[in-house]
Amino acid sequence: xxxxPSTEVIKEPSMLKQKAMIDENFKLLSTAxxxxxxxxxxxxxxxxxxxxxxxxxxxxxxxxxxxQNGLRKQSGRFIMEAERxxxxxxxxxxxxxxxxxxxxxxxxxxxxxxxxxDVLVLSYTGCFTFMKWFELVREHYDCETVxxxxxxxxxxxxxxxxxxxxxxxxxEEVIPTLERVSGVKFDIDRLREYLxxxxxxxxxxxxxxxxxxxxxxxxxxxxxxxxxxxPIFTAFRGTEAAAEYYRTLRGEIQERLTNGQGPVTPEGDxxxxxxRLVVEGTPNYTNFRxxxxxxxxEGAVVVASSYTKVxxxxxxxxxxxxxxxxxxxxxxxxxxxxxxxxPARIKMLAxxxxxxxxxxxxxxxxxxxxxxSAGQLLMLREIEKRTGKPxxxxxxxxxxxxxxxxANVKNRMESYFQMLQQKSAPRAA
Amino acid sequence: xxxQDIVNxxxxxxxxxxxxxxxxxxxxxxGRKAIGYMPIYVPRExxxxxxxxxxxxxxxxxxxxxxxxxxxxxxxxxxxxxxxIELGISGRLDCLDGMLFPSICDVIRNLSGMWQxxxxxxxxxxxxxxxxxxxxVGGSFYIHELQQLRDDLAxxxxxxxxDEDLRQSIAVYNDNRRVxxxxxxxxxxxxxxxxxxxxxxxLRAGMVLPVEEHSQLIRDYVAAAxxxxxxxxxxxxxxxxxxxxxxxPLGLIKSIEMAxxxxxxxxxxxxxxxxxxxxxxxxxxLENLSAAFLHRSAATSAKFExxxxxxxxxxxxxxxxxxxxxxIFAAPSFCDPALLDRPMLQDALSAVDIxxxxxxxxxxxGQLQAIREQAGTFADSIKLWSA
Numbered sequence: 001x002x003x004x005p006s007t008e009v010i011k012e013p014s015m016l017k018q019k020a021m022i023d024e025n026f027k028l029l030s031t032a033x034x035x036x037x038x039x040x041x042x043x044x045x046x047x048x049x050x051x052x053x054x055x056x057x058x059x060x061x062x063x064x065x066x067x068q069n070g071l072r073k074q075s076g077r078f079i080m081e082a083e084r085x086x087x088x089x090x091x092x093x094x095x096x097x098x099x100x101x102x103x104x105x106x107x108x109x110x111x112x113x114x115x116x117x118d119v120l121v122l123s124y125t126g127c128f129t130f131m132k133w134f135e136l137v138r139e140h141y142d143c144e145t146v147x148x149x150x151x152x153x154x155x156x157x158x159x160x161x162x163x164x165x166x167x168x169x170x171x172e173e174v175i176p177t178l179e180r181v182s183g184v185k186f187d188i189d190r191l192r193e194y195l196x197x198x199x200x201x202x203x204x205x206x207x208x209x210x211x212x213x214x215x216x217x218x219x220x221x222x223x224x225x226x227x228x229x230x231p232i233f234t235a236f237r238g239t240e241a242a243a244e245y246y247r248t249l250r251g252e253i254q255e256r257l258t259n260g261q262g263p264v265t266p267e268g269d270x271x272x273x274x275x276r277l278v279v280e281g282t283p284n285y286t287n288f289r290x291x292x293x294x295x296x297x298e299g300a301v302v303v304a305s306s307y308t309k310v311x312x313x314x315x316x317x318x319x320x321x322x323x324x325x326x327x328x329x330x331x332x333x334x335x336x337x338x339x340x341x342x343p344a345r346i347k348m349l350a351x352x353x354x355x356x357x358x359x360x361x362x363x364x365x366x367x368x369x370x371x372x373s374a375g376q377l378l379m380l381r382e383i384e385k386r387t388g389k390p391x392x393x394x395x396x397x398x399x400x401x402x403x404x405x406x407a408n409v410k411n412r413m414e415s416y417f418q419m420l421q422q423k424s425a426p427r428a429a
Numbered sequence: 430x431x432x433q434d435i436v437n438x439x440x441x442x443x444x445x446x447x448x449x450x451x452x453x454x455x456x457x458x459x460g461r462k463a464i465g466y467m468p469i470y471v472p473r474e475x476x477x478x479x480x481x482x483x484x485x486x487x488x489x490x491x492x493x494x495x496x497x498x499x500x501x502x503x504x505x506x507x508x509x510x511x512x513x514i515e516l517g518i519s520g521r522l523d524c525l526d527g528m529l530f531p532s533i534c535d536v537i538r539n540l541s542g543m544w545q546x547x548x549x550x551x552x553x554x555x556x557x558x559x560x561x562x563x564x565x566v567g568g569s570f571y572i573h574e575l576q577q578l579r580d581d582l583a584x585x586x587x588x589x590x591x592d593e594d595l596r597q598s599i600a601v602y603n604d605n606r607r608v609x610x611x612x613x614x615x616x617x618x619x620x621x622x623x624x625x626x627x628x629x630x631x632l633r634a635g636m637v638l639p640v641e642e643h644s645q646l647i648r649d650y651v652a653a654a655x656x657x658x659x660x661x662x663x664x665x666x667x668x669x670x671x672x673x674x675x676x677x678p679l680g681l682i683k684s685i686e687m688a689x690x691x692x693x694x695x696x697x698x699x700x701x702x703x704x705x706x707x708x709x710x711x712x713x714x715l716e717n718l719s720a721a722f723l724h725r726s727a728a729t730s731a732k733f734e735x736x737x738x739x740x741x742x743x744x745x746x747x748x749x750x751x752x753x754x755x756x757i758f759a760a761p762s763f764c765d766p767a768l769l770d771r772p773m774l775q776d777a778l779s780a781v782d783i784x785x786x787x788x789x790x791x792x793x794x795g796q797l798q799a800i801r802e803q804a805g806t807f808a809d810s811i812k813l814w815s816a
Binding site: 085086087088090091092095122124127128129131132133135136138139145147149151152154155161162164165168169172173341342343345346365367369370371373374375376377378382393395 | 500501505506532534535536538539541543546555557559560561567569570573574577730731734735740760764765768769770771772775
């Protein structure tokens, strides 16, 4: 029987730095209204962070608030508050966690109050629910809303028509709205500079994620990956701070690689790497450590995950490009993971299983997110067929603790690991 | 033909999960092709102009046993994708040469990819529509999408789809929209003469019949309904909202009526009434289809409402224009668009003192007693307290 997670959490310097950056952003948000700083709210996938920085806007990310509240065991009560106020038990719990937090005074996960937004930037990438989410948030505020509709890559490619449509919206809808709200005139050279910083961080992020191709992997690309993507998926992409964070992180991982070490877990060094997995889907945030422990207790490391691509897919060459600023913002939005077709997602994950020498694929299907979850069982079959590696399927939720059944998840995981063990054992003569 | 004759025919078409009517249409001439589409809206004019039969696929209803479909989906999801997969896997959709998956929600969106994988020999297209309603922005994007569909279908048809072909098809669908508008107007005026369970079956017939035949069928129904006098009941008048994708079982519609509600407007099968006016025949046909979509189409949960003040306006107008006394929100379980929209629509109704009630269903909901009681209580409350 495994031990309960210890209370003292081991963190790497980069994790502490990342936490400090995120806390600093919450602080900045909490004082924004009184300091006269204009505030934008926007979503992670397809966010226009560099562009928002051009207008000196503080950036609030409702999904980040929801997941941080999940990690801090606060989301459950917010979800129930939203349900008491008319939201269906069936709908996305990210939305309800956000709405419930607003209904209970809009105090953010760090205990600092969150400001009223001056503009809602609805970059609608890879998820229809975003659209309703911001319509619901808009009900509570008297502020402008600007929509950026990002077409779906149904045929696995970005067409000129898609790119032109997104660029046109940025030029003719988003930028004029942000100029009006902020009072700051758009400066494309400022945008180019931010994009240059983004590309540097993206280079390092790709190196970091691909370090998992080594045996043993020096990182966990799902649970650890959640920390790694924090800055670049949110308010920091395009900043010098993010570029520095990824330089630091790369240095740490290089050191672990040189020393032949595995990832750092909340309970210290990983130990022997027994299983290498690719994970499709989102984490569960309400029981994040408990879930992670089910992996590292069994020596299972995640070597690649789709979740670390939800705020941008960089490992096939895309970088934000200062020479084509608006076009590269468009390509970024169009290329986020959940905006890819199912065949494209399957190809990517099957490629990960091969390239990262994984033993199998685990899918965490979450109740809240059909953008991820609808079709995952077919993905599982296809990837098993293409790679010959076994898959497993579990069901939880992002931030609703009512949908995380630890015993069931653990039971399935243990069965899966036993199967992997049997498959890897030498056959009797 | 009597009303009953027409209703019987529509019921038979509704019950036929093997799409025999589509098979018959294809068999009547060599080389005919049929293109399926899912809710909410596709420009059927383009399919028609290619000489093909547009076929509405609205799930398996409450008579289809879902065996394979469940194996493709997780626990928490609506039912329409399961039963649609079942229809496909079981060969019932073999008569279709292609499928269109309109931009409505993440489930239908991902189903397009599943279809690409499961039915590799079929034409599969995710049909994206703009959420930006400016002609020079969203319109420009949409016209390209329309042109792409036109090119794809022309290739399948082995012939060009000319502007004139498109204009003729637009005219045919304008006629269909007009007869359906007349049917809806008649129902709003004399709902006892035109029960919604019959209107619904008539619209469902339009999902598998050629449009010209469907328009005539509705004309025949209206004439037959005029010729029969049915008892007028002391029912309340309601608008039903939220039923735009996964369909409720027919028994649920009948239950609402039996509970004392005349449905005077709804969002069933919106593809038939998505465009609110005639599409002009002069000028560029794709530009005309685009402008109709951008500026004169129904409001629904799958569309972004750019102006906060207009949220719920379309529904309120439906209530007022049709003399309704309340709204029944009926949404499929796990339908994010409908269920997330509902509180905003309810707030809009409350602000103008329009009463409402709400429940969920699945296409195979079998226990209707609770819904009948809820609808009956709602009708009673309107009759007793709203005067």
